[in-house]
Amino acid sequence: MKAVLALEDGTYIEGKAFGAEGQREGEVVFNTSMTGYQEIMTDPSYAGQIVVMTYPLIGNYGFNREDAESTGPKIRGLIIKELCAAPSSWRSEGSLEEYMKEYDIIGIQGVDTRALTRKIREKGTLKGIISTGEQNPETLVKKAKEIDEISDMDLVGEVTCLRPYFYGGSGLNLAVIDMGVKESILRSLAGLGLRVTVFPAHTSPKEILSLEPEGILISNGPGDPKKADYAVKTAKELMECRIPIMGICLGHQILALAVGGDTYKLKFGHRGGNHPVKDVETGRVYITSQNHGFAVREDSLPDSVYVSHINLNDGTVEGMRHKELPVMSVQYHPEASPGPTDSMYLFNQFKEMMGRRKHKCL
Ligand SMILES: NC(=O)CC[C@H](N)C(=O)O
Known part of the structure; x- marks a missing residue:
């Protein structure tokens, strides 16, 4: 299924959906860690945020509940270049995609995360929406502009x-x-x-x-x-x-x-x-x-x-x-x-x- 990312500055990126379906909004931030996607997703400090992982291949070791930093993912969405097709780890309880479906977290893959990160570095953190399925670009960008500022949220x-x-x-x-x-x-x-x-x-x-x-x-x-x-x-x-x-x-x-x-x-x-x-x-x-x-x-x-x-x-x-x-x-x-x-x-x-x-x- 198709997924799209719309940012408040008018950026509109098409990719492929993974995880849950629907629409989520938040502040789009990037993390440059090469591993640790489980801890990042479940760290409550990311509440209200959609995370871009700059490392290009994510999901390699699946998911286990032992490495979670809280009861479940707290991020609003995940943006990656490529989801690992054949995850493997003796500690894994399942794939990242299965875990995201279970906890209703939307992901978009196939994104040029390097270009996206450069944009965020240049313009500063941007508000954005990820959505699965066909969407109207203008409507989504308009919606992204209207998302609450992180400073206004409890x-x-x-x-x-x-x-x-x-x-x-x-x-x-x-x-x-x-x-x-x-x-x-x-x-x-x-x-x-x-x-x-x-x-x-x-x-x-x-x-x-x-x-x-x-x-x-x-x-x-x-x-x-x-x-x-x-x-x-x-x-x-x-x-x-x-x-x-x-x-x-x-x-x-x-x-x-x-x-x-x-x-x-x-x-x-x-x-x-x-x-x-x-x-x-x-x-x-x-x-x-x-x-x-x-x-x-x-x-x-x-x-x-x-x-x-x-x-x-x-x-x-x-x-x-x-x-x-x-x-x-x-x-x-x-x-x-x-x-x-x-x-x-x-x-x-x-x-x-x-x-x-x-x-x-x-
Ligand atoms: N990890 C944190 O505690 C983050 C603190 C604060 N929310 C910030 O973004 O600066």
């Missing part, structure tokens, strides 16, 4: 958990504020010897403190950090208690807003498995896994914090530390999934911080 509300739950692990108590958390973050932290409990994004500081946590993690998640003003307020209150806090990706942006800094939307974001980041304290450069469309404005940060990590591609802020409070955050993904595991040391630093500090709100 995407965290779509992906956060409904009630608190105990994830696993034993040792120091860690409370995770679930803005759309990736399972591999929870797995990494429980594996380090922490007792991990997860709370919905809207949980009050009082309820979180009732767990008597030694540390708090504000997770990754979809959308514009400014839309999560309730979490910014919670972060501010928890920081005043001097509890060790770590922010990852959306969590990092929320902490930056909580200390009085500002965030902005990047032209086309950072999504891939090989972004070079320098740890300013040690001078070491790490290859990192990234997925974000917003960033912290460096010149907006107050004197109470310093930039701990910078992106060597474009000089943007990749990490932040508070000078007095036990607060650290990174814009990228220490848990990787997919991508290099170079940055796991950050979890150890946070665990140490949790063991050292005594806070005052309990």
Whole structure:
């Protein structure tokens, strides 16, 4: 069956459908990872987005539920050059196409993803629609122009958990504020010897403190950090208690807003498995896994914090530390999934911080 992609700038691309049938709209973003399509599709930070994979052959190792980052795919659609015709892996539970049909995700293949990515790099992220079957190009382009901006959507509300739950692990108590958390973050932290409990994004500081946590993690998640003003307020209150806090990706942006800094939307974001980041304290450069469309404005940060990590591609802020409070955050993904595991040391630093500090709100 035919599938088409229409973008808000008038671009209209024909390809071949795979996965579910119908029509889906979202912000079209590209990811340059060579593998990891399962983790990307199920990462809740992609809610509201249609993902273009720049690697030309996708689906090679089918699909398994073990590598999923959440209960199912969170992307709105998938754009690829070519779907692997004969997937094979001893861990596979079925083909990518079967999985997409099961979870009602639309895919389009046969797209010149290199040209499409160049367009997005040039013009910035574009809103778009993928649709199966015959369509009228003008109508679809017009519809693409009318799609809501990502900043106007409450995407965290779509992906956060409904009630608190105990994830696993034993040792120091860690409370995770679930803005759309990736399972591999929870797995990494429980594996380090922490007792991990997860709370919905809207949980009050009082309820979180009732767990008597030694540390708090504000997770990754979809959308514009400014839309999560309730979490910014919670972060501010928890920081005043001097509890060790770590922010990852959306969590990092929320902490930056909580200390009085500002965030902005990047032209086309950072999504891939090989972004070079320098740890300013040690001078070491790490290859990192990234997925974000917003960033912290460096010149907006107050004197109470310093930039701990910078992106060597474009000089943007990749990490932040508070000078007095036990607060650290990174814009990228220490848990990787997919991508290099170079940055796991950050979890150890946070665990140490949790063991050292005594806070005052309990
Ligand atoms: N992975 C994330 O947490 C992404 C954060 C935020 N939604 C952004 O796009 O910048």
